[in-house]
Amino acid sequence: MEKFLEDAAAALGPRGLTRDADLIAPWLTDWRGRFTGKALALASPGSTAEVAELVKLCARHNVPIVPQGGNSGMSGGATPDGSGTALLLSLRRMTAVRAFDPAARQITCEAGLILENLHNIAARENLRFPLTLGGKGSATVGGLISTNAGGTQVLRHGSMGALVAGIEAVLADGSVWSALVPLKKDNRGFDLKQLLIGSEGTLGIVTAATLKLVPALADRVVIWAGLPSLQVARALLLHCEDTVGNALEGFEVIPADSLASVCAYNQTARIPVEGEHAWHALIEVVADAAGTESLRERAEEMIAAAFEKGLLEDAAFSTNETQAEAFWHLRETVPLAERAKGPAVQHDISVPVDRMPDFVDAAIARMEAAHPGTQAIAFGHLGDGNVHFHVIAPPGSERAAWEAGEGKAISAEVHDMVTEWGGSISAEHGIGQLKLGELERLGDPVHLALMRRIKAALDPHNLLNPGKLVALAPEGPSA
Known part of the structure; x- marks a missing residue:
């Protein structure tokens, strides 16, 4: 490998390759801390040409490549194995905006651009990139494409794949495939970019993309609602869709137990509605400049009609942007609060949207009955049939032993049940190495x-x- 490393260092320059163990170490463990590997070296090319040259060298020397964006994935997809034979390839130096056409509502940027920075660039032209998630400060464009990431705005705008208009990628032989110029109609054969979206770096290394932008929000109203059941939440979702149409941008559900965990984790947290409610819904309706005058009135009419139909027990409206952010912060704190409770197995699953309420009820009952002392909870994006289904270990459980034993058995049971209900064991976090065996078993x-x-x-x-x-x-x- 010395010859390969010498050639790679020459191709990438002094900033492009390091073998320093201390510099490499932070990138060898996945975000959840479940997988730790080794790497031959860390490559940080500064251009697509350098990526292509590096991949050619890897092909010549038979060196495996593990591409990595912000290292914020949930399935260990960007972590090398323990052999130490793979090259860790970081695209974090490739952050350039190659083209920005506000009139066309398109931006072409390199794969290392961080999502939050993309949001800020679009905002300067009164536009926005309508995908956001908790890891926006570290997630990169390339990583989002490679995992076909979702987020809280999927209900209206779709997952990452729906927002990608063009892609540039380096293939396994070092050739560069460029399809960055978007065409609304193009029937010259396979839509090859869709092969790369969600492929987790196994088919090519995404180096740049042309992305779709939308007008910036001129106003939004965030509503917190207390509900008696997830079935009622589903009916409320349909009511909101019928009432405000595309103005409905978010619809998240949170059980009472998860909110209690949030309040225990952050003692300054305050639930926006009074009383006891089995479920809560976080609803966001939005408007661009043309619809701001009537937005709050439409939102209030929507909720008033929902009350008349018996679709909610209580509701609170955000009165300003600070309060809207506070509502969302409660939702975004759920994963941290659940993690603080102790060991758990987390499942990123989907079933057909209309079946999700019944699935959640059945899955909670089955898991808690089969595994006494555990607590099963579900929260997330009801509107697209995707919830995060967590099973928390009995109090006092030792993390490693429980996750490897009972936790692993629980995950298999959850995935069996998801498959029985016609769903997917990975709704938005990818397969990586975490679910590779389960995909083989159930796919x-x-x-x-x-x-x-x-x-x-x-x-x-x-x-x-x-x-x-x-x-x-x-x-x-x-x-």
Whole structure:
């Protein structure tokens, strides 16, 4: 490997490659702390040309590559294995905005651009990139594309894939595929960019993208509602969609137990509504400049009609932006508060939207009955059929032992149940290495075989993020 490392250092320059263990160490463990690996070196190219040259060197020397964005993924998809033979490839130096056309509402940027910085750039032109999530301060454009990330605005704008108009990527042989110029109609064959979206770096390394922007919000009203059940929450969601249409941008659900955890974790937290409610909904309605005058009136009429239909027990409206942010902060604190309670297994799942309330009730009852002392909770994006389903260990459980034993069994049971209900074991966090075995166990054999064929065709030597997303057959990539 010395020859490879010498050539790589020459190609990338003094800022582009390091073997310093202290500099590499922070990037060898995933965000959740579940996976830690080793790396041959850390490469930080500054351009697509340097990425291409580096990938050619890796192909020549048979060196695996693990691409990494902000290292904020939830499934260990950007963490190398323990062999130390892989090159960790960081795109964090590639942050340039190559083109910005406010009139066309499009921006072309490099893969290392951090999501929060993208938000700020768009805002300067009274535009916005309508995808946000808790890790916006570290998540990068390339990582978001590679995992087809979701977030709280999927209900109106879709996941990351719906916002990508063009892609540039370096393929396994070092060739550069560029399709950054967006066309509304293009029937020249396969939509190849969709292969790369959600492929977790196993088919190519995304180096740049053209993204869709939308007008900046001129106003928003955030509503906190207390509800008797998740079934009623689903009915309220439909009512809101019928009443305000595309003005409905967010609809999140949180159970009472999770709010109690938030209040215990942050003793200054205050629930916006009075009384006891089994479930709570966080609803956001928005307007651009043309709709600001009537927004609050429409929101109030929507909630008044919901009261008349018996779809909520109490509601509170944000009166200013500070209060709106405070409402959302309660929701965003749920994962931290749940983590503080002790060991748990987390599941990022989806089922058909209309079946989600019944699924949650059935899954909670089944898990808590089968595993006495555990607590099952669900929260998240009811509008797109995606909830985060956590099962918390009995008090006093030792984390490592419980997660490896009973926790692992619980996850298998949850995934079995999701599959029975026609759902997905990964709604927005990807497969990575965390769910690789479960995907193989539960996935449709035809679907899995097609993925293997595509992987073998585009990466015949299995050098791009090996051991993630696609488990190759024992006989190798060509199977």
